[in-house]
Amino acid sequence: MNKQEIYDYLKERNIWYEITEHKAVYNMEEISEIDIPYPEGDGKNLFIRDDKKKNYYLITVKGNRRVDLKKFRAKHNTRPLSFASESELRDIMDLIPGAVTPFGLLNDKELKVQFYLDKEFMKNSHIIGVHPNDNTATVWLKVEDLINIIKEHGNEINIVEI
Template identity: 60%
Template structure:
């Protein structure tokens, strides 16, 4: 699902969103160089897997937050976690590093990747890539959750 297909999907779902186009960014440091309308609402995404390479998770938190994977796994009762490989990212969500986004879950055919979403975003906007790192879209976090859950992926709100 490319950027335009993502916009079309959200339009069909009746989701309101705002688009900020920008040069390609591959990490949060590069994104800091981009002028964003809601810089404190941008999501940072960590695509991780368990030590058996069986279960995959997308952890989306506010951009300035750090995630201690050892602590995270303990709190959520998961097996040891590490970052998924670029090949696993492509296989599971059809994305390349730098374009990771909760909207990539719309390409998870097995609907098994769990989204853990920072409660910081509840009741407000979240900025995510539209399956392409040359834009950020801003939408209500609850709308993002609805789209992901309607697709069939589990979502859990978390405190980081």
């Protein structure tokens, strides 16, 4: 799915969302330069894999949080972890670096990627901001709606403390 297809998908399902169009951003530092309506809901996404390239994980945390992959590995009993390559990102989720997002899971036809969502998103406003498979916009929606979209698609979802 591309950006417009994501918007159409949300509209067809009557899911509340807002869009913030912006310049292309490639990291959290660049997004901090943009005026966004829900800064507490901004998501940071990491696409990682194990050392055997058999298990893939998308980790989504609040934008100001850091992810310690060694602690994540120990807590979730995985093999050694590293960032997935640009070609793996393209092949599995049809995304480019800087545009990693849970919506990319909708392009994961083989359901290879396990989704790990930081339970911090379940507190307060319950709003999350993620790219619509393109890093020139952020879509704001209820985190529960995002979880339901991914569940419906079939990827494994884990809501955990990261």
